[in-house]
Amino acid sequence: MKITQSTWYPFQSPEVREICAHLTPAEHELLIADARQRGADIGRWIAAPFGLTAGLLVWWWQLGLVLLAIFVVYFMFSGLPRIRAMRRRSMALLCETEWARTRGCAPERLRLMTFPWTR
Structure with a gap:
């Protein structure tokens, strides 16, 4: 499998798409x-603890349920x-690009x- 270094993703907003086009x-x-x-x-903070919890839930369900509750609290x-x-951080990095600075982009805005089912 070839790993690409694209900045595209399906729900990317038009503003981000425009910034990425001018990087x-x-x-x-x-x-x-x-x-x-x-x-x-x-992977370190979320996927590994969740994987451990899911594995224990299958292997030893009583301990898995306790760890699941702990994981939910940890995640929250x-x-x-x-x-x-x-x-x-992502919004700040995008707004710090040369093109975004010339257009007055701010992380707050x-x-x-964007999702197709929302307006």
Whole structure:
């Protein structure tokens, strides 16, 4: 399987699509490196504890249920704030690009995603 270094994803907002279309090679590399780091962080902070919990739920369901409850609390108090911080970091990186700065983009006004079923 070939790994691409595209910045495209299905629900990307038009603003983000426009910024990504005008990235310099250095900015593109910075965004890709940040995305890789976020993927590793999500694996470490969320996927690994969830995988352990799911495995124990199948292997020893009583302990798995206890760990599932602990994971839900952990995710609410640790995972969600981290995901929000990653989102803010992504918006800041996009707004720090040369093209976005010349257009006056600000992280507070930038939409990362749009969904076809919402207006």
